[in-house]
Amino acid sequence: MTERLYYIDSHLVKFSAVVQSCEERNGKWAVKLDRTAFFPGGGGQLPDTGYIGGVRVADMEELDDGEIIHITESPLDPGAGVECAIDWDTRFGYMQNHTGEHIISGLAHSLFGVNNIGFHMGAEGVIVDWDGYLDREQLEEIERRANEAIHRDLPITICFPGPEELGGLEYRSKLDITENVRLVSIEDVDCCACCAPHCLRTGEVGQIKLYESVKNKGGVRVRMLAGMDAYEDMRIKFANNSEISNALSAKPNETAAAVHRLMDSAEELKLQIRELKDSLIRRSVSALEQTEGNICVFEPDFDGDMLRHVVNVGMELCGGICAAFSGGDRAWKYCMGSKNVNISKAGKQINADLSGRGGGKPPMIQGSMTASRQEIEEYFKKALFGAE
């Protein structure tokens, strides 16, 4: 059985070992060592990566019989002595987040009586599930106390108590086991059964930040970041806030209020634009006159929605087609409609005659046109369209 060096020394980065076996598996290699500082993953913590004898360790596995497998990208010679190193920055980040999770779950348990029922690390940070609901205020208290525990730089110790000693101890555990229990104790904060490597003192965790929380199966799911991950996240958020602060000429701690003011004024502007558009539409349709023939309107600055409003009114006033155009010479957007003419069919003819494209279902079609204004005006003065 592989000796687990990480059980005793979570800060061991380089070590020597002997290759016990090496078997090909799906284009990679499954390597067993006599001893290892590589943590295979578990308890919510991700597996280590690194090098064995200069060969990359891409992943880790722990078999049901307790054997630890290093998945390498090249083969290693069984029996060979090898120098090994884990990717320390990655591992330390995992330990900061993992130990941070112990601190907040220990506090959540002692302060509010909730139990950790799930924990995993991913790209988005650490996700923790507790079996009772905690509101924002309670989560803020946990966060504040957790950071206080970090500042007190409390010792974190590992022990393997026997079944009798274990019976007299109070500790958090997801499994009901009494043999080979590894207890991780954080003075004054937590005692929990766990197999993973942790920081040596709470000071190493650096900082803890709790993010959004959602109700989850009668409890609560919280996202957390600790250590350098929390620092990096806050650095990005700080840079974003600085940009907002500069752009809005707002004090850094008053950006939210400034954004709300901006949103209110944008809403106000939207209303004003709507009112202006309505008055332009009213002005345009008030100039339309009843006719048995076609109506042809040019409103260079109208958008598609405004053209439709004009055509809606114009359709009622004419026996033929109401055609409304916006844009400029030889670059028109149009909307056409009719109560009497099959506008889809007529539209094809109009597009062919006036270099246009577009269509739609009766009673209205839309499109674009490249004829001149004069050509269009003369065309609609003369053209007669049938109902078919």
Ligand SMILES: [Zn+2]
């Ligand atoms: Zn742990």
